[in-house]
Amino acid sequence: MRAEAAERPLEESKAAVRLPLSLPAISWVSRLVELAAVLGASYLATLIYDLRVPQDLAINYGRLTLLTGIVYLVLSESMGANDVEAQLSFRKALGRVLSSLVFTAVTLLTVGFFLKATEEFSRIWVVTFFALSAAGLIVTRAALIPLTRRLKRQGVFNQRVAIYGAGPQGSRLAEYILGHEKLTLSINGFYDDRVPANVQTHGLPVLGGSQRLIADIRQGLVDQVIVALPWSAEKRLREVVELIALTPVRIRLAPDIAGFVFAQRTVVLLGEVPVVTVFERPISGVDQALKWLEDKVLGLLILAVAAPLMAVIGIAIKLDTPGPVFFRQQREGFNNRPFLVWKFRTMFADRCEGDNIAQATRRDPRITRVGALLRRSSLDELPQLINVLLGQMSLVGPRPHAASTRAGGRVFSEVIARYAARHNVKPGLTGWAQICGWRGETQTEEQLQKRFEYDLHYIDNWSVWFDLYILIRTAATVLGQKGAY
CATH class of the missing domain: 3.40.50.720 (NAD(P)-binding Rossmann-like Domain)
Known part of the structure; x- marks a missing residue:
């Protein structure tokens, strides 16, 4: 609506007497001014480098400029650069405008590559053209947004x-x-x-x-x-x-x-x-296919890279204490379906709990020497790549908890009535809550509430780029934290 x-x-x-102005009308003015900014950027780039090309090639430069403007307008529309909030907030407009221009450049470069047309253009001119376009779009929005906000305040x-x-x-x-x-x-x-x-x-x-x-x-x-x-x-x-x-x-x-x-x-x-x-199934349709592809491709790559390290960890566990290398424990996954999660064994074999699980605490006597190191670095979670490839987990998502885990003496589902909403997506090897510091033992109900809020924020704002950002930050964040035991 x-x-x-x-x-x-x-x-x-x-x-x-009322002026026939509306926010949609201002957005059309913005579109025309931004198109003019792109055309002007092309002209300035040509002047700066005193570009002299044959007449037949000069026509191609003109076509590229016009095509850039049209593709930008289409992409900016689809990315919400002309929505109400973008017309009134420079911060929101900036990200959408620049993202649209970047995608425009990538689209045109990809098409040019397949058509073998990139050799016809000066590379330094193209770079300058897009740089000046970015500057022109920023200046345009910086001028229009304060004017729009002023007119809005005046009614x-x-x-x-x-x-x-x-x-x-x-x-x-x-x-x-x-x-x-x-x-x-x-x-x-x-x-x-x-x-x-x-x-x-x-x-x-x-x-x-x-x-x-x-x-x-x-x-x-x-x-x-x-x-x-x-x-x-x-x-x-x-x-x-x-x-x-x-x-x-x-x-x-x-x-x-x-x-x-x-x-x-x-x-x-x-x-x-x-x-x-009232409610949409999160990460569905095309997003679900992208998430599946991300898990399979990146999961295989990470497993291939981590395989030598996992072999070393397995040997260290065997040399440290008797018992199996891996430990499997029941967790709740997508749609509250139970599954067995894979982990490196970090506790003494006779103290590993399958039911009525108690979270590990600082200086927990159940944890082995190698296990303590694995927990601090979260390397004990690496075998969950198997769960990812089996389709039971994702690389990124809310961390899976056992149904009997407690916070403040009460099981998680009793503390938060909507706790099951975390299970509307697959659990993850890492998650937004974890890289934001909500990792490890959950002692109080307030800590659980915060973790739950971050998990819901991830579900509501999912994107491939958000997942990649979390994965990139995971190693540095997890290795430097002290919350896991």
Whole structure:
């Protein structure tokens, strides 16, 4: 659903002349200015290097410049560079704009390579062109965003909204609008035939009934009406909507009271009926295929590199204490399905626990000398690469815990009611919580809560790049921490 913004009611005694401006209109201005910045970057790069090429090749430079601008506009649109938050926040816009330009460069270079066209262009010109394009795009956004924010504060983009219905549903709607910074809406007030005029709700007055609303619309004081009546009042809803429909104004139906609980959820059409998507399966569709490919390819590469080290570790375990090299213990995986996790044995063979597992503590007498070193460096987790290749785990994800593990004397699932949400994705060999310091023994419920929050953040924000970032940071972070015993 389109985001539109919220301000306190505007005092208007007569229909004001309003500028035909909106955030979408400003975004189109931004697109045109950015296209001009790319074209200008090409011209400057040509001047800087006094580029002189035959006429037939000069046409190719022009085509490359225009193609760069078009591909950039397409990619920037798909990456959200023109969304409301990117129009109002330089920090958010910067990442999306530069990412779009980088992907544009990679796309064109890849196409040029396969078409064997890269030899036709000066490499130093191409590098300068993209560098100047980046600078031009940054300057463009740095100039447009403060202007856009200033206009928004002045209410230039705001649509004047009337809420019909001053009951609990209308009150919740007004509270939501007034607390939503990204919306571009100014609430004139409430209208309701069953509530006396001049009553205040959230600092907003009840201006009158449906006839007063019609009069205000006729005077040009209202751009949009949101009907906030209980959906069960079907007859009243129809009567109000049919009456307002006689005027040239946008009419919207506010969600019922229960709808505000899921206010941030996506609304989609099921046939012709709008339904709220309460929860999507995380990492599904194409993302699931990418995650699978990442686990298999990188898992095999890491296993091949780590194999000699794993052999040395196995010999050290055998020489240190009698017993098997590996230890298998039940964990809960995707969809709460149990599986056996592989680890190097770090405890004395007769003290390894299969059920009612107690987390290892500092100076735990169950841990062997080699085991202590393996735990501090997390090298005891390396055999879980087998679980990754078997499809039971991922390289990155929430760490798998035994169902009986406790924090503050209570099992994890009792401490956090939504703890099972961690199992909506496969558990990982490493995870976002671990590299952020939430690793090792969980002594208190607060520690478990923090770990859970980081795990949910990873699930909600997953990407291949996020996984690679976590993998790169894992070695340095884990080796330097002291949380694991």
